[in-house]
Amino acid sequence: xxxxxxxxxxxxxxxxxxxxxxxxxxxxxxxxxxxxxxxxxxxxxxxxxxxxxxxxxxxxxxxxxxxxxxxxxxxxxxxxxxxxxxxxxxxxxxxxxxxxxxxxxxxxxxxxxxxxxxxxxxxxxxxxxxxxxxxxxxxxxxxxxxxxxxxxxxxxxxxxxxxxxxxxxxxxxxxxxxxxxxxxxxxxxxxxxxxxxxxxxxxxxxxxxxxxxxxxxxxxxxxxxxxxxxxxxxxxxxxxxxxxxxxxxxxxxxxxxxxxxxxxxxxxxxxxxxxxxxxxxxxxxxxxxxxxxxxxxxxxxxxxxxxxxxxxxxx
Amino acid sequence: xxxxxxxxxxxxxxxxxxxxxxxxxxxxxxxxxxxxxxxxxxxxxxxxxxxxxxxxxxxxxxxxxxxxxxxxxxxxxxxxxxxxxxxxxxxxxxxxxxxxxxxxxxxxxxxxxxxxxxxxxxxxxxxxxxxxxxxxxxxxxxxxxxxxxxxxxxxxxxxxxxxxxxxxxxxxxxxxxxxxxxxxxxxxxxxxxxxxxxxxxxxxxxxxxxxxxxxxxxxxxxxxxxxxxxxxxxxxxxxxxxxxxxxxxxxxxxxxxxxxxxxxxxxxxxxxxxxxxxxxxxxxxxxxxxxxxxxxxxxxxxxxxxxxxxxxxxxxxxxxxxxxxxxxxxxxxxxxxxxxxxxxxxxxxxxxxxxxxxxxxxxxxxxxxxxxxxxxxxxxxxxxxxxxxxxxxxxxxxxxxxxxxxxxxxxxxxxxxxxxxxxxxxxxxxxxxxxxxxxxxxxxxxxxxxxxxxxxxxxxxxxxxxxxxxxxxxxxxxxxxxxxxxxxxxxxxxxxxxxxxxxxxxxxxxxxxxxxxxxxxxxx
Numbered sequence: 128x129x130x131x132x133x134x135x136x137x138x139x140x141x142x143x144x145x146x147x148x149x150x151x152x153x154x155x156x157x158x159x160x161x162x163x164x165x166x167x168x169x170x171x172x173x174x175x176x177x178x179x180x181x182x183x184x185x186x187x188x189x190x191x192x193x194x195x196x197x198x199x200x201x202x203x204x205x206x207x208x209x210x211x212x213x214x215x216x217x218x219x220x221x222x223x224x225x226x227x228x229x230x231x232x233x234x235x236x237x238x239x240x241x242x243x244x245x246x247x248x249x250x251x252x253x254x255x256x257x258x259x260x261x262x263x264x265x266x267x268x269x270x271x272x273x274x275x276x277x278x279x280x281x282x283x284x285x286x287x288x289x290x291x292x293x294x295x296x297x298x299x300x301x302x303x304x305x306x307x308x309x310x311x312x313x314x315x316x317x318x319x320x321x322x323x324x325x326x327x328x329x330x331x332x333x334x335x336x337x338x339x340x341x342x343x344x345x346x347x348x349x350x351x352x353x354x355x356x357x358x359x360x361x362x363x364x365x366x367x368x369x370x371x372x373x374x375x376x377x378x379x380x381x382x383x384x385x386x387x388x389x390x391x392x393x394x395x396x397x398x399x400x401x402x403x404x405x406x407x408x409x410x411x412x413x414x415x416x417x418x419x420x421x422x423x424x425x426x427x428x429x430x431x432x433x434x435x436x437x438x439x440x441x442x
Numbered sequence: 443x444x445x446x447x448x449x450x451x452x453x454x455x456x457x458x459x460x461x462x463x464x465x466x467x468x469x470x471x472x473x474x475x476x477x478x479x480x481x482x483x484x485x486x487x488x489x490x491x492x493x494x495x496x497x498x499x500x501x502x503x504x505x506x507x508x509x510x511x512x513x514x515x516x517x518x519x520x521x522x523x524x525x526x527x528x529x530x531x532x533x534x535x536x537x538x539x540x541x542x543x544x545x546x547x548x549x550x551x552x553x554x555x556x557x558x559x560x561x562x563x564x565x566x567x568x569x570x571x572x573x574x575x576x577x578x579x580x581x582x583x584x585x586x587x588x589x590x591x592x593x594x595x596x597x598x599x600x601x602x603x604x605x606x607x608x609x610x611x612x613x614x615x616x617x618x619x620x621x622x623x624x625x626x627x628x629x630x631x632x633x634x635x636x637x638x639x640x641x642x643x644x645x646x647x648x649x650x651x652x653x654x655x656x657x658x659x660x661x662x663x664x665x666x667x668x669x670x671x672x673x674x675x676x677x678x679x680x681x682x683x684x685x686x687x688x689x690x691x692x693x694x695x696x697x698x699x700x701x702x703x704x705x706x707x708x709x710x711x712x713x714x715x716x717x718x719x720x721x722x723x724x725x726x727x728x729x730x731x732x733x734x735x736x737x738x739x740x741x742x743x744x745x746x747x748x749x750x751x752x753x754x755x756x757x758x759x760x761x762x763x764x765x766x767x768x769x770x771x772x773x774x775x776x777x778x779x780x781x782x783x784x785x786x787x788x789x790x791x792x793x794x795x796x797x798x799x800x801x802x803x804x805x806x807x808x809x810x811x812x813x814x815x816x817x818x819x820x821x822x823x824x825x826x827x828x829x830x831x832x833x834x835x836x837x838x839x840x841x842x843x844x845x846x847x848x849x850x851x852x853x854x855x856x857x858x859x860x861x862x863x864x865x866x867x868x869x870x871x872x873x874x875x876x877x878x879x880x881x882x883x884x885x886x887x888x889x890x891x892x893x894x895x896x897x898x899x900x901x902x903x904x905x906x907x908x909x910x911x912x913x914x915x916x917x918x919x920x921x922x923x924x925x926x927x928x929x930x931x932x933x934x935x936x937x938x939x940x941x942x943x944x945x946x947x948x949x950x951x952x953x954x955x956x957x958x959x960x961x962x963x964x965x966x
Binding site: 157158159160163164165166169170171172173174177178181182206209210211212217220221276279280283284287290291292293294295297298388389390391393397398401404405406 | 479487488490578580581654676678679680682683844846848883887888
């Protein structure tokens with residue numbers, strides 16, 4: 128197992144290196160530069176040149192790249208010019224907020240999706256199955272940002288049960304119940320599509336597993352039905368469900384961008400959108416590399432979990 | 443294989459239900475009295491007034507700092523602030539300011555002549571120890587006319603300019619002219635932008651990234667204490683969310699209300715405040731090549747576009763029709779000409795005379811951007827108006843930074859027309875940078891349509907160095923008449939800035955400078 132983990136870790140290095148090249152090139156290739164973004168209507172060629180020199184952007188591209196990667200390897204992400212603070216401080220602050228949101232949404236989608244999928248498979252074509260399938264299709268079809276805005280209108284503006292936006296209250300609050308109140312709408316809005324996907328795939332896999340011989344044997348031996356479903360069948364189905372969960376983690380992370388904007392969640396998705404609009408090169412590059420590294424790391428975890436569930440995969 | 447609802451399941455459900463109701467039970471608290479919560483359109487970049495360029499940042503800065511002079515309330519006329527008094531020599535090149543006595547920065551250091559000199563040297567002198575460390579200072583060219591700043595004595599500062607420069611006082615009233623505490627800059631270095639210290643009516647308390655900037659009342663303010671105990675600026679970038687926060691009571695003051703959201707606030711409990719400002723929204727026409735090289739085609743475009751419909755229907759009354767390159771907010775310099783009327787028949791006649799019927803035009807439109815209002819719907823409405831007189835307009839839409847990167851270097855070889863908007867603190871800057879022959883892009887200006895009229899050049903040069911206000915007004919009015927006739931732009935709109943407050947906020951008004959001054963605003 129140790130060797131397998133090591134192998135997966137080593138294979139991540141070229142991936143990360145590739146990411147640095149791609150994100151650097153994208154930022155270099157998109158039109159518009161930070162100086163224009165800062166100066167706005169006052170971006171004369173002379174002013175732009177003066178600012179670019181100040182920001183170190185007058186050097187050749189390859190030099191800029193190696194300086195950046197060289198610093199990155201030593202843990203120095205540089206300084207954001209648009210926020211006036213070290214890139215890494217900003218990323219860590221914002222990523223923790225995203226982690227809370229995306230983590231909650233991920234747990235919600237995994238729990239609800241698996242439970243809904245199992246229940247629907249166990250009662251194929253029954254009333255519960257039909258109700259769950261209808262809800263799932265609706266959930267997959269509604270764009271999360273639209274759902275978010277509708278939730279704000281209903282629960283925050285009309286009913287006033289929940290706060291509109293932000294992570295904590297401006298006055299008082301700051302404790303866990305305050306956080307949960309702020310988290311409820313964005314986490315649900317964010318998890319909905321992923322929940323639908325997980326539910327559908329869990330249902331399909333469960334149906335397949337339930338037709339297999341070992342399930343029939345278990346039932347024949349008189350194992351309690353609840354144990355057959357949640358013990359034997361689910362464990363076998365999880366081998367195919369876990370990679371889907373891994374994909375959903377990526378989906379939830381990228382979906383957080385919209386949700387963070389709608390709910391003004393101080394997370395990394397919103398940070399990246401602002402940074403791109405301001406052409407805050409180091410913040411975009413650092414942020415993307417950081418998120419990509421997390422995603423790669425999470426996928427390694429998924430692979431390892433799968434290998435643990437089904438040792439045949441390790442080859 | 444049933445899943446009966448067991449007692450355990452029921453218990454879990456009840457617990458979950460109770461937990462949710464416990465969380466939602468406390469009715470959401472209103473914001474407390476004495477604390478103004480302002481919904482901003484974005485996170486500030488920095489709270490160092492010399493390092494930033496956005497109106498969004500200025501809204502905070504004007505409450506933290508003072509300049510030597512400021513705009514008198516409700517006007518764009520300069521009045522004393524940190525300087526009690528000033529003298530201008532006969533040539534208009536030496537300005538001598540006398541500072542107010544006994545003013546201290548929030549960090550306790552004294553505001554004296556040395557501090558003022560230090561402020562301008564940090565911005566302008568590349569060898570200043572703090573220039574590299576705390577820069578760049580993108581708008582420092584506002585003060586490029588300054589040759590020397592010196593402290594004559596403790597309370598006297600003298601600026602020597604390299605030529606007479608009429609907008610100098612007005613620029614000192616702009617955020618780039620606000621005075622920061624040298625001691626605080628030296629203490630915090632590159633982090634000064636997050637640890638600001640000025641002399642203003644509010645003292646910086648806290649900046650939590652993407653959540654809030656908090657300011658507290660300055661008990662020692664030289665111009666009397668502020669009415670509110672504290673001000674909180676919340677960045678809420680999404681306009682729909684900002685509107686929802688305002689409706690739900692999460693913010694007390696909302697600036698830049700989207701036109702489509704205004705009707706939400708027309709009922710009881712809210713007040714809509716409006717103020718025309720120094721803003722011009724126009725179309726740059728490529729006068730160098732293509733159909734718009736002919737003045738008749740440019741005039742035809744001005745006749746063809748229904749500006750009334752644009753400001754009333756697309757912008758829902760949040761703008762007025764523009765008549766020329768000077769905004770009406772500069773009342774003394776505004777010529778008050780009649781705008782081109784909407785007259786498609788006249789437009790067709792002119793196009794026929796010029797032989798430009800059915801001409802194909804490329805039109806640069808932006809997706810958004812500072813002062814651009816609602817550029818995409820405006821662009822399509824303009825396209826339809828021009829189509830009605832037989833001009834075939836093809837729109838190319840770009841994201842704001844890309845758009846500027848295409849428009850600022852000049853439209854030659856690329857496009858026939860482009861949207862643009864400017865907000866300036868004086869009537870000089872916009873025409874000087876966008877209408878002179880010497881302001882063509884290759885000379886470092888913003889005359890992206892290559893308009894050139896020697897008469898206009900001369901009037902603008904003269905107006906900029908003339909120190910007599912009446913004479914300046916005369917020169918500008920003459921310039922506006924010529925420019926309107928030459929039609930290097932389609933003059934479209936002057937933005938009426940708006941804000942909404944809830945009924946707990948008192949004494950709130952907007953300034954023509956587009957700044958947000960909160961000193962006298964109270965909340966119960």
